[in-house]
Amino acid sequence: FLNVFESIQQAAGELPINLIFVFEGEEERGSVSMPKFVRDYEQKLRRADGVYFPICSQDRNGLARPSLGSEGILYIELETNGALWGRGPTQFGVHGGLKRILDSPAWRHIKMLSTLVSDDGNRVEIEGWYDDVAVPSEEDLRLLKEGYRHSTPAVEVFDPEILKEMLKVKCFKGDLERPEEILREMLFSTSFNLDGIWGGWTGPGTKTLLPHKVMSKHNIRFVPKQDIDDLFRKIRAHLDGHGYEDVALRRLAGYPWALVDHKNPVAESLYDVFEEFGVRYTIYPPVANPVLTSPAWPAYVFAGEPLKLPIAGGALGHGGLAHSPNEYIVVEGCEAKYGYIHGLEGMEKSMASVLYHFAQR
Numbered sequence: 001f002l003n004v005f006e007s008i009q010q011a012a013g014e015l016p017i018n019l020i021f022v023f024e025g026e027e028e029r030g031s032v033s034m035p036k037f038v039r040d041y042e043q044k045l046r047r048a049d050g051v052y053f054p055i056c057s058q059d060r061n062g063l064a065r066p067s068l069g070s071e072g073i074l075y076i077e078l079e080t081n082g083a084l085w086g087r088g089p090t091q092f093g094v095h096g097g098l099k100r101i102l103d104s105p106a107w108r109h110i111k112m113l114s115t116l117v118s119d120d121g122n123r124v125e126i127e128g129w130y131d132d133v134a135v136p137s138e139e140d141l142r143l144l145k146e147g148y149r150h151s152t153p154a155v156e157v158f159d160p161e162i163l164k165e166m167l168k169v170k171c172f173k174g175d176l177e178r179p180e181e182i183l184r185e186m187l188f189s190t191s192f193n194l195d196g197i198w199g200g201w202t203g204p205g206t207k208t209l210l211p212h213k214v215m216s217k218h219n220i221r222f223v224p225k226q227d228i229d230d231l232f233r234k235i236r237a238h239l240d241g242h243g244y245e246d247v248a249l250r251r252l253a254g255y256p257w258a259l260v261d262h263k264n265p266v267a268e269s270l271y272d273v274f275e276e277f278g279v280r281y282t283i284y285p286p287v288a289n290p291v292l293t294s295p296a297w298p299a300y301v302f303a304g305e306p307l308k309l310p311i312a313g314g315a316l317g318h319g320g321l322a323h324s325p326n327e328y329i330v331v332e333g334c335e336a337k338y339g340y341i342h343g344l345e346g347m348e349k350s351m352a353s354v355l356y357h358f359a360q361r
Contacts, residue, residue: 001054004351016359020048024298030075030253031298038301050266050358051302053313054351056329060162060318062336063152064279066270067313069286069303072257073296074220074228076235079248080109081213086246089212093200096208106199109214112244116235117192122173124192126238134225135188140285144183147283148262149271154282155180157338166320187285191221217252221296224257258299260286264310269357273350276357279316280338315354317347 008015026033038045058064082088088103117125124130136144147153158179164170176182199214201207222231232251239247260267262283274281302309318341319329333343342350 001348001351004054004348004355007348008352008355016356018047019355020044027297030073031255032253034255034298034301038307042306045302045307048307048309050264051299051309051311052266052354052358053297053311054315054354055313056317056319056347057314058279058316058318058341059159060166060320060336060341061157061159062280062318062338062341063157064274064281064314064316065284066267066274066281068262068267068284069260069311070258070297070299072222072226072228072255072300074222074231074254075252076218076220076232077215077248077250077252078109078112078218079213079215079250080105080112080244080246081248083212084246084248089210091212093209093211096210099210102210104210106211106214108244109197109199109216109247112239112242112247113194113197113216115242115244116238120173121194124190126192126234127241128234129190129231132225132227132230133188133190133223135223136184136285140188143262143283143285144180150275151271151281151283154183154284157280157282158183183284188223190223190226193219193221195219220254222257224259226257228254228256255296255298256300256304258286258303258311260299260303260311262286264312265361266310266358267312269354269361270312270314272357273315273353276353277316277342277346277350278339279342315347316342316350317344318342 005015005019022037024031024034053067055067057066081090082103082105083090085103085105085108088105088108094102115125117123144154160172160177160179160182164172172182173185176185195217197214197216200211201209220231222228232249236249239245239249262285271281271283299311301307303311317330319327321327329344330341331343333346334341340346
């Protein structure tokens with residue numbers, strides 16, 4: 001995007017609109033500084049008319065998918081510790097043979113985790129977890145089935161097989177197959193993931209050990225109108241209600257969801273660009289992201305109080321496999337099922353075009 005900025009200056013002398021750049025490097029820490037940043041610079045940010053997230057948004061089929069909002073994310077850590085429990089090893093791991101006479105914090109942690117979700121891990125079993133889910137709305141479903149402007153309805157072009165191939169998976173949970181069912185889960189459901197678990201001996205070979213503590217980390221995705229603080233309280237209440245008062249629960253990061261009108265001026269400018277370049281595009285409801293597999297970002301600091309700014313993200317070009325060892329972006333364009341996938345050159349041109357279209361609104 002900086003190349004776009006410099007190219008416009010060199011070719012035209014000045015930009016068609018004024019820009020405020022916001023660079024944020026704390027994604028993996030939960031963007032913890034963003035609320036304070038908005039508070040500190042509120043007066044300057046109030047001068048903005050919208051937020052544009054410059055990110056390539058074509059998939060492997062060449063279909064463009066703009067980003068219009070964000071789901072919520074809550075990141076927690078759970079710890080089962082013999083000292084907190086008052087049973088088993090309390091200060092350090094002991095010989096594994098002593099399991100014959102000692103309780104195991106590790107097994108207690110596993111049993112505790114099993115109460116949080118269904119046997120297959122796909123449904124959250126915490127009391128009241130789904131009470132406030134308010135999506136999909138009628139407008140969400142209409143957007144998926146009918147599209148908007150010249151967009152292609154998502155249910156007509158969503159390709160589960162391309163997602164399987166990209167992620168190297170054989171099937172979806174519950175053996176979902178119909179595009180409508182998969183989209184409904186991807187866009188409107190909530191999840192309680194086990195990101196990692198550790199304790200005791202995890203090195204090569206063998207070591208007989210009864211660990212004194214086990215910890216696990218979990219990223220939780222939630223949707224309108226679930227509340228992040230309410231969900232955290234419900235987790236604590238669930239643990240206590242099932243006899244796990246001693247299990248430590250820590251909130252490491254997280255932020256609320258953000259809903260954005262898909263007809264806002266930034267989004268309309270993005271649709272203008274797709275149509276200008278003759279690129280086929282589809283629009284997902286506002287809790288979705290172009291790559292669909294990592295839709296959480298702190299959009300709420302801009303879309304919510306006090307700024308209430310319209311938001312959209314996208315451009316031509318394709319990249320994928322975020323958070324994987326082989327994350328990539330396409331440098332040179334190529335033909336695909338739904339048209340041409342643009343490389344870096346087309347990506348930069350489309351970003352410049354978004355600015356010009358927005359300036360005309």
